[in-house]
Amino acid sequence: MATSESLKPSYIYKLIPSSAPPPNPLPPILPVSELDRSSGFIHLSTAAQIPNTLKFFFTDETQVYVLRIPYDPLDAKIRWEDPKAEVCGPRGGEGLFPHLYNDLKLGSGEVESVGTWARNEGESWDDVIGKTKDWLIY
Template identity: 65%
Template sequence: MAGTDLPRYIYKIVPSAAPVHEPLPERLPVSELDQNSGFIHLSTAAQVPNTLKFFFKDEPLIYLLRIDYQYVSQCIRWESPDGKVCGPRPGEGLFPHLYNELKLGKDEVESVVIWQNEDGWDNAINEASSWLL
């Protein structure tokens, strides 16, 4: 990605089965997908809606972690999602993947919100548009 295209924030979506409590610990539990991949799967603000609809459509709620990009930029690789995991996702570009020994916790996460799935994610996305930067 070109320097002018870099986001201010990137996001981690955590399912309801892995609740995120504050204060955040040094290191949050890592999903099986992230463990198997060897990196933490993240999304830009523009990618969050489709990631929610594709991977989390049946989740009652999610925890959305906002990460200040400048603090993790040295550990980010911009890559295509693995086709075996995601399938084709045209138009979404490259995804930020965090390569830092699977550490995501209080030092990396700027803030956390909880979104409810109310007949789809559109309501939560619309209501939180000012937070999703």
Template identity: 60%
Template sequence: MAASESSPRYLYKIVPSTAPVPQPIPEILLVSELDQGSGFIHLSTSTQVPNTLKLFFKDDPIVYILRIEHDPVQHNIRWESPDGKVCGPRPGEGLFPHLYNDLKLGKDEVESVAIWQNEDGWDKAIDGAKPWLLY
């Protein structure tokens, strides 16, 4: 993140419907194969969530959006560029937050969970979530 940008209040983790998020949130959630292979947890800011959904979760009928307060995890966040080879350039979205904390994501990190339904694309879910999807 550029020095002139302010830190977000929240970061978000998108979890596909194939990996349901139990309620209440357990001590540690299972992380994706992508996260395991990368060695960190891929997160998004509120402004990055829409394109991440459309690029990587376009065929998912439901996703779980985990909201994580930035301040408690900020010491484990690295702001890094996405690999453009995977999805092409994502201009205007800036660097992405990656959580480097031994792949721990659970009740201590997750502030709240939303369940979004894909109804002919993600636009309706995104529009309906604007009060909850905060920067």
């Protein structure tokens, strides 16, 4: 039987639309999206959750920025919850997402790297993910 420790991801990811590109270089604290501000936490995804996050929340985007964030340093500040933070559960539980509760602070100190993913006309996000499989760490 898998334990919650064995389900711990190496990385978690923040998806950012092309309309709000992260500054380069990344500042110590990034601007906060309206969704994160109104939720009171930073919405994140595991590598396995990225395909559906893109399909449901980034449908109209042709480019996104993907922030790769090492999980271990943030472990104590992460809650595993449903998208609306109404149901909590164990790490990696089905349908539960990592939510960062740290006064909405995410920046250069937490982000290991930034990927720029773009899809061409006729491409799906799954096509793009297939091309970035070496960068996306499960």
